[in-house]
Amino acid sequence: MEIKMKKQGTAFHGSDLEKIEEEYGIPKEHIVSFSANVNPVGFSEKAGEALKNNISVISRYPDRDYKELKEAIASYTGAASKNIILGNGVTELLTLFISLISPKHAVIAGPTYSEYEKDLKRYGSKIGYIMAQESSDFILTAENIIENTPDETDLLFLCNPNNPTSGALYKKDLEKLCDNFQKRNIWLLIDETYVEFSLRSHEITAADLTGTYKNLFVLRGTSKFFATPGLRLGYALTGNEDLLDRAAKAQDPWNINSAADLMGTVMFRDIGFIDHIKETMEREKQYVCQSLSEIEGIRIFPVNGNFVLVKLPENSLTSGELFDILIRQGMMIRDCSTFSVLGDRFIRICFMEHKDNERLILAIKKALSQPVSAMRDTPT
DSSP states (O other), rough: OOOOOOTTTOOOOOTOOOHHHHHHHGGGGOEEEESSOOOTTTSOOHHHHHHHHHHGGGGOOTTTTTTHHHHHHHHHHSGGGOOOOOEHHHHHHHHHHHHHOSEEEEEEESSSSSHHHHHHHHTOOOEEEEEGGGGTTTTTHHHHHTSSSOOOOEEEEEEESSSTTOOOOOHHHHHHHHHHHOOOOOOOEEETTTTTGTTHHHHHGGGGGGGGGGTEEEESSSSSSSSOOGGGGEEEEEHHHHHHHHHHHOOOOTTTTTHHOOOHHHTOOOOHHHHHHHHHHHHHHHHHHHHTTTTTTTTOOOOOOSEEEOOOOTSOOOHHHHHHHEEEEEEETTEGGGTTTOOTTTTEEOOHHHHHHHHHHHHHHHHHOOOHHHTTOOOO
């Protein structure tokens, strides 16, 4: 098989398997993606069986109010059913929220996911940044954020746990933010895409705070933790009655399809599955982080999601070079050189099935144990 080298400056996302196939000539079926952030165990068997046994739901419209689905989400999150907004994935909800509040001056806590910036630019918002630094493990505090948020700000984005750093603010800090921002008429949008992977998710989530604070908007989806990106099921939580009313008027009816309605209602109540995913991810987190910490010169950062940010040793391979070496072996990591304040020595690794994690660790150890010149001269 002929394998091409990655173009200079190219950084692939976890869902870019088709681009990898085109760029490298590697069939996507032969690639294990440690970059996709999706739970490797798969989706809830109970939800799959429910759809299989009730496939006829696709022949009728779902409940226009999605009463059962919202009740399942309410029970799962601890938020009130009336405070739930459903969306065709988190992306739709993000766009909906920005369109409804029309922020003039937004601030993004980073380094983080680039889609926030893209959506804000689409609506002409001025954008500022508060960047966490390596010296603090890329974790911001409430005080950091409050002190560096200008008074003209009307919206702050916080990914919690953060992608790609895996750092998180805990509830005490989130309450400080909500208190301060509510007095200053600043919206706080918290993206909790990865919070469910943590055994301490109840200490990180702001879901229950939506009943207290009217300036809080919490985003969640089912693509990552529930391994259902194809369902396109997302939801948001807010206690702001005016926003809830305007969102209901702005959204199209039946924006969630019947299959997502049915599977979602079942999987949010599948406690055995939910606990299994958390336990599996915790076990693999311990294995991967411990194994990486044994490699001389590597630095790993605190983990609160299903992935770890890793800094490669000085005077070793760059993140792009290690990406090339691993992809030729059918393993795809995230080269983080395109994230602000992260240079070409940072990679992100998602926790996959144990056998795949073992293979990746061995490949990384081998690559970093060789003289850099030898690895760079390795024929493709």
